[in-house]
Structures are given as structure tokens and as C-alpha cells.
Amino acid sequence: MLWAILMFNHFSLIIFLLISITFSISSVATTFYPIDYEDSRKEFRKVAKRLSMTHPDLIYNFFKVPSRIDSDLTTDYIYIPAKKMTEKLLIITSGVHGVETFTSSAIQQMFLNEILPTVDLNKMGLLMIHSLNPYGFKYKRRVTENNVDLNRNFILERGPFKDPNDKYQTFRDFLNPPEKLSIGFFSKISHIVKTLFYSIRYGRPAFRQAILQGQYSYEKGIYFGGKVNEPQVSLLKHLLLTTAGPYKEVFAIDLHTGYGKRGTCHFFGLGKNVKSNTDIIEKVFKGYKIDGGQEGNFYTTTGDFPRFVEQILKNKKTVVMTFEYGTLDSQTTLGAIESLRRSSVENQGVQFGYDSKDDQNKSIKDFLDMFNPPDPKWREKVLTDSRKIFPNVIKNFLAY
Ligand SMILES: [Zn+2]
Known part of the structure; x- marks a missing residue:
């Protein structure tokens, strides 16, 4: 009997240890993922405080992002100056x-x-900026409180705000049906059929361009770039100009999720029609494939953040790169259609309400899964890949 109990205890212990090891391996990979905006900001502030012990010259600060409904939205940053020479x-x-x-x-x-x-x-030196759109993070939207896609709002001259994007108007009601949201089998099929119809009738590149370029006239629509700059634009311009001031070369990485092959990090450059230091980019990203950017079969956008960085730091050598971690295989036709559907549906619900609580839950879940997949394997791969990519490209940036 005693032997049986002892054996059982050993067996239980082994099982317990195995479970603990498995749990700790998977939690190591996902520990860095925050529960919500506040949690993420708290951890960012914590690490800033801890790093200031080893880097006494570290500057931590934040700017408030004004809001009509929330007085505690901030964009936080850490700046660690170069120790000896302000080169890069x-x-x-x-x-x-x-x-x-x-x-x-x-x-x-x-x-x-x-x-x-x-x-x-x-x-x-290092400038790390946390949460440029805290409203969107906290309230789980891609856009700002004003329904503005910030990546279409970094505009330095008035012109683009006046652009009606006539082509967008053709698809306006399809993209933003002005009625309560109801998600069912037939609405999904109808969306697929309509998307295919428009793609065939107008051509896929033209259809995609009309939508993704950004539009500045319909405030309730998707890809709305605003009527004026969001407050972040001038705050960020000031921060970038003052911080980058003494440096000769700047390498800016802007992090995104949602576009591309699931679990893969894609790199988007600025493309050939923008002044760009192609030779440096090739050296920094040696061995990596740079996707589309603003050329070829990709779409062009107005008011995007990378171009803004390059414009305001035009007297420096700059490498600006968007890192996109894919979620829905949006490089495929079906993936692209589903991505568009989820974006359109999420916006429709927010703007015009929901037919039922179930429709609301479904729309929010689909939207979150598209930009923040809960799958531990996906999350682990993002971090594992980043652990290789970042040291590599930084080493190249320091060496060229
Ligand atoms: Zn994005």
C-alpha cells in the first residue's frame, strides 16, 4: 500500500513538473503581451525606471493625447542618447x-x-515610442477617437485633406453600409460576391488603391484620414526633430500587425517614387525581402507615418521601415477579402449600431483576432522572429 502511495506521489510529481515546464515555456513566450492599454503602459514605465539605473542619462517622458471621453491617454517614450558620438x-x-x-x-x-x-x-542612440494611438489601443479600434486612420493623417501640407478620392465614393456604401450590423452566413457570402464583382469590374489594383489610399471626405467611413491633423502629428514632429537633431543617420522602425502571411514579418519600404536611400536600405536589410512599399503591384497611401518621418528628417540619411506581422494571409485573395470584411464590419457596428449583442461580440472578436491573435504559437513566432531580425538589422545599420 505504502509502495503504491509512494509511486503515486512520484508519478504526480513528474506530471506536476511536466505541466509546470510546459506552462513556463509557453508563458515565457507570451509574457510580454499586455492584457490591455493600462497594463502595457505600466510595464513600459516600469522598464523605463529599471533601465534608468543602468543608463543614468535615460530620458523618460510622455505626452497627453487629448480626448473627449478619457483624460488619461498618453503616448510614452524613452530616449537613451548615444554614449560617445551622436552618429546614428x-x-x-x-x-x-x-x-x-x-x-x-x-x-x-x-x-x-x-x-x-x-x-x-x-x-x-535609441528613441522608443509607446502607443501612438492610445485611444485605439484602449478601446480596441484601429483608428483614433475621431475615426481617423493615423497612418493616413501624417500630412504636412493641406492639399491631401481636400482630396475627395472620387474612386472611394464609388464603393462608399458597399464599404460602409449605413445600417445596423447583422452578421450571418448570407451577409458573409454577399460580401465576398460583391468584393469579387467590384474587383473584376474595376480591376483588382484599382479597387484596392481606391480603398486603401485613404479618403478625406467621409468621416464615418473606413480609411478616413481626417479633415485636419490629429494632435499626435505636431507632438511627434516636435519630439522627432528635437531628438534626432544631433544625429546624422536615422533608422526608424514602425511596428504593425494584420497585413501579410500569417506569422511572417514583412518589411515595407517607401518605394521608388519617394526620395529614399535605397543603397543603405539594401545594406541594412541584406538577406531580407522588402515587400512592395509604394510601387509595383502594391498600393500607395497618403499621410503615412514612414513618409512623414523621412520628410521631417530630410536633412539626414534615413532608413524608414514598416514591420508588418501577418495574421490572416491577406496576401491571398480570400485573405484580402476577409480582412476587408472584418474592417468594414467593425466600423459599421461602431458607426451604426448592432442588430444584436451576438453580432457585436462576433464583430469585436473577429477584429481582435485579425490584429491581436490570441494563438500562443503565433505570438511566440512573432517574438522568436523579432529576436533574430532586430539584432541583425541593427548590426548592419551600425556597420555600413
Ligand atoms: Zn497597422
């Missing part, structure tokens, strides 16, 4: 699209905890 500056930004910050802030946490201690800061 690395900028890493998260949360241009609010709901994508779950993942991008996890990458920033991983970077600050694991990669930063291995980086040579003698001639390179």
Missing part, C-alpha cells in the same frame, strides 16, 4: 494603429529586456 539614432514606434499595439508593445518589451543590453550604444 534608432527609433522604434508602436501603435499608429491602436488595436495593433498588443503585439507591437510586446515586441518593444522584448527588445528593451533582451536585445538592448546587447546593443552597442557608443555611437547610436
Whole structure:
């Protein structure tokens, strides 16, 4: 009997240990993912405080993002100046699209905890900006409180705000049905059929361009770029100009999720029609494939953050790159249609209400799954890939 109890206890212990090990392995990978906006900001502030012990010259600060409903929305940042020579500056930004910050802030946490201690800061400074669109992060929207896609709002001259984007008007009611949201089998099929119809009738590149370029006239619609700049634009312009001031070369990485092959990090450059330091980009991203950017079969956008960085830092050598971690295989036709459906449905619900609580829950879940997949394997892969990519491209940036 005693033998049986002892055996049982040993067996239980082994099972317990196995469960603990499995749990700790999976939780190591996902620890950096925050529960919500407040949790993410708290952790960012915590790491800033801890890093200031080893980097006494570290500057931590934040700016408030004004809101009609929330007085506690901030964009926080850490700046560590180069120790010896102000030659190169690395900028890493998260949360241009609010709901994508779950993942991008996890990458920033991983970077600050694991990669930063291995980086040579003698001639390179670091500016890390957390949550550029805190409203979107907190309220789980891609856009700002004004329904503005911040990545279509970084505009330095008035012109684009007056652009009606006539082509968008053709698809306006299809993209933004002005009625309560009801999600069912038939509405999904109808969406697929209509998308295919428009793609065939107008051509896929033209259809995609009309939608994704951004529009500045319909405030309740998707890809609305605003009527004026959002408050972040001038705040960020000031921060970038003052911080980058003494440096000669700047490497800016803007973190996103949602576009591309599931679990893969895609790199989007600025493309050929923008002044761009192609030779440096090739050196920094040696061995990596740079996707579309603003050329070829990809679409062009107005008011995007990378171009804004390059424009305001035009007297410097700049490498600006968007890192996109794919979720829904949106590079495929079906993936692209489903991505568009989820974006359109989420906006419709917010703007015009829901037929039922069930429709609301479904729409929110689909939207979150698209930008912040809960799958531990996806989350782990994002961090594992980032652990290889970041040291590599930084090493190349320091060496060229
Ligand atoms: Zn994004």
C-alpha cells in the first residue's frame, strides 16, 4: 500500500513538473503581451525606471493625447542618447494603429529586456515610442477617437485633406453600409460576391488603391484620414526633430500587425517614387525581402507615418521601415477579402449600431483576432522572429 502511495506521489510529481515546464515555456513566450492599454503602459514605465539605473542619462517622458471621453491617454517614450558620438539614432514606434499595439508593445518589451543590453550604444542612440494611438489601443479600434486612420493623417501640407478620392465614393456604401450590423452566413457570402464583382469590374489594383489610399471626405467611413491633423502629428514632429537633431543617420522602425502571411514579418519600404536611400536600405536589410512599399503591384497611401518621418528628417540619411506581422494571409485573395470584411464590419457596428449583442461580440472578436491573435504559437513566432531580425538589422545599420 505504502509502495503504491509512494509511486503515486512520484508519478504526480513528474506530471506536476511536466505541466509546470510546459506552462513556463509557453508563458515565457507570451509574457510580454499586455492584457490591455493600462497594463502595457505600466510595464513600459516600469522598464523605463529599471533601465534608468543602468543608463543614468535615460530620458523618460510622455505626452497627453487629448480626448473627449478619457483624460488619461498618453503616448510614452524613452530616449537613451548615444554614449560617445551622436552618429546614428534608432527609433522604434508602436501603435499608429491602436488595436495593433498588443503585439507591437510586446515586441518593444522584448527588445528593451533582451536585445538592448546587447546593443552597442557608443555611437547610436535609441528613441522608443509607446502607443501612438492610445485611444485605439484602449478601446480596441484601429483608428483614433475621431475615426481617423493615423497612418493616413501624417500630412504636412493641406492639399491631401481636400482630396475627395472620387474612386472611394464609388464603393462608399458597399464599404460602409449605413445600417445596423447583422452578421450571418448570407451577409458573409454577399460580401465576398460583391468584393469579387467590384474587383473584376474595376480591376483588382484599382479597387484596392481606391480603398486603401485613404479618403478625406467621409468621416464615418473606413480609411478616413481626417479633415485636419490629429494632435499626435505636431507632438511627434516636435519630439522627432528635437531628438534626432544631433544625429546624422536615422533608422526608424514602425511596428504593425494584420497585413501579410500569417506569422511572417514583412518589411515595407517607401518605394521608388519617394526620395529614399535605397543603397543603405539594401545594406541594412541584406538577406531580407522588402515587400512592395509604394510601387509595383502594391498600393500607395497618403499621410503615412514612414513618409512623414523621412520628410521631417530630410536633412539626414534615413532608413524608414514598416514591420508588418501577418495574421490572416491577406496576401491571398480570400485573405484580402476577409480582412476587408472584418474592417468594414467593425466600423459599421461602431458607426451604426448592432442588430444584436451576438453580432457585436462576433464583430469585436473577429477584429481582435485579425490584429491581436490570441494563438500562443503565433505570438511566440512573432517574438522568436523579432529576436533574430532586430539584432541583425541593427548590426548592419551600425556597420555600413
Ligand atoms: Zn497597422
